[in-house]
Amino acid sequence: MTQTSRPRPSSSRGRQSPAIAEKVEKQPYGAPALEKGLDILELLAGLSHGVSQSEIAQLMGRSLQEVYRVVMVLERRGFIQRRPGEDGYFLSNRMYELAHRYPPLARLIDLATPAMNSASITADQALHIAILDTTFIRVVAQVDSPAPLGFRLRVGTKNPAMSTSSGRLLVAFQRPATKDWILEELRRSRPPEEFEDLVRRTEKIRTRGYEMVTGEGLQGITDVSFPLLDSTGFAQAVLTMPFLPAARQTVSFDAACEATFRAAQSITQMLGGQLPDLRFPLSRIAAKRPPDRVG
Numbered sequence: 001m002t003q004t005s006r007p008r009p010s011s012s013r014g015r016q017s018p019a020i021a022e023k024v025e026k027q028p029y030g031a032p033a034l035e036k037g038l039d040i041l042e043l044l045a046g047l048s049h050g051v052s053q054s055e056i057a058q059l060m061g062r063s064l065q066e067v068y069r070v071v072m073v074l075e076r077r078g079f080i081q082r083r084p085g086e087d088g089y090f091l092s093n094r095m096y097e098l099a100h101r102y103p104p105l106a107r108l109i110d111l112a113t114p115a116m117n118s119a120s121i122t123a124d125q126a127l128h129i130a131i132l133d134t135t136f137i138r139v140v141a142q143v144d145s146p147a148p149l150g151f152r153l154r155v156g157t158k159n160p161a162m163s164t165s166s167g168r169l170l171v172a173f174q175r176p177a178t179k180d181w182i183l184e185e186l187r188r189s190r191p192p193e194e195f196e197d198l199v200r201r202t203e204k205i206r207t208r209g210y211e212m213v214t215g216e217g218l219q220g221i222t223d224v225s226f227p228l229l230d231s232t233g234f235a236q237a238v239l240t241m242p243f244l245p246a247a248r249q250t251v252s253f254d255a256a257c258e259a260t261f262r263a264a265q266s267i268t269q270m271l272g273g274q275l276p277d278l279r280f281p282l283s284r285i286a287a288k289r290p291p292d293r294v295g
Helices: 018-023 032-045 053-060 064-076 094-099 103-123 165-172 176-189 192-208 253-270
Strands: 080-082 089-091 127-133 136-143 158-160 211-214 222-229 235-243
Touching: 032 053, 032 064, 032 080, 032 089, 053 064, 064 080, 103 127, 103 136, 103 235, 103 253, 127 165, 136 165, 165 176, 165 192, 165 211, 165 222, 165 235, 176 192, 222 253, 235 253
Parallel strands: none
Antiparallel strands: 080 089, 127 136, 127 235, 136 158, 211 222, 222 235
């Protein structure tokens, strides 16, 4: 796991980095306090560990007096927070909550729904899209299988990220700071051997580009997940097919996987990203793949 070192006190107080110095140059209609608040939020967004007020000031090249009141307001308004008994500040979920009131989430669902419907018909399976919700995943869109019998997750369903196919793949394709923070939270709650296994699995997922697991939630269901990437190459969401085999399967498992991948590829392109081609049939992932019973 990538470790982020704690900031060291600067030997030259008040020295600013070029990026910060550029931001604080005099601008027309400036709002210095707001600028400092935004700088603090951007700073914390790039760190996987908590930082104290004095460390924030040092990293920004400002005095403690300049950032003290701004930090207090951000904490009071719920944008940053501290763990009980600790001095280090982290971003809270407030930014996440505000971001999901904003149309991009609705835009993602609007873009994805036609591709999901088409893939669901081709694969004869249900599909759903999930996003990260701190260290959990939350289902935000879903289409039913056209088959008489099927399995689906309700929109709004929330599960621990690292306990699901969707969540592990989402974590694997996050920005380093986000991934490091999630893995650090996981390290606190899991035995060392289990934690190291999950870290290695996450790295493998990133390399192969998908996740597949059988019987993790319900016996007989194989979850196959593909990332939905934006223009930066990181995952906004994940598209998952919970494959439920039938006694007389009209669409093979491999064909259903490819239909789901093509939908993920199409959605990724609409988000400005690019999903590399995969070779089908997909390689087996530490679990028995369901039998093909076409007929």
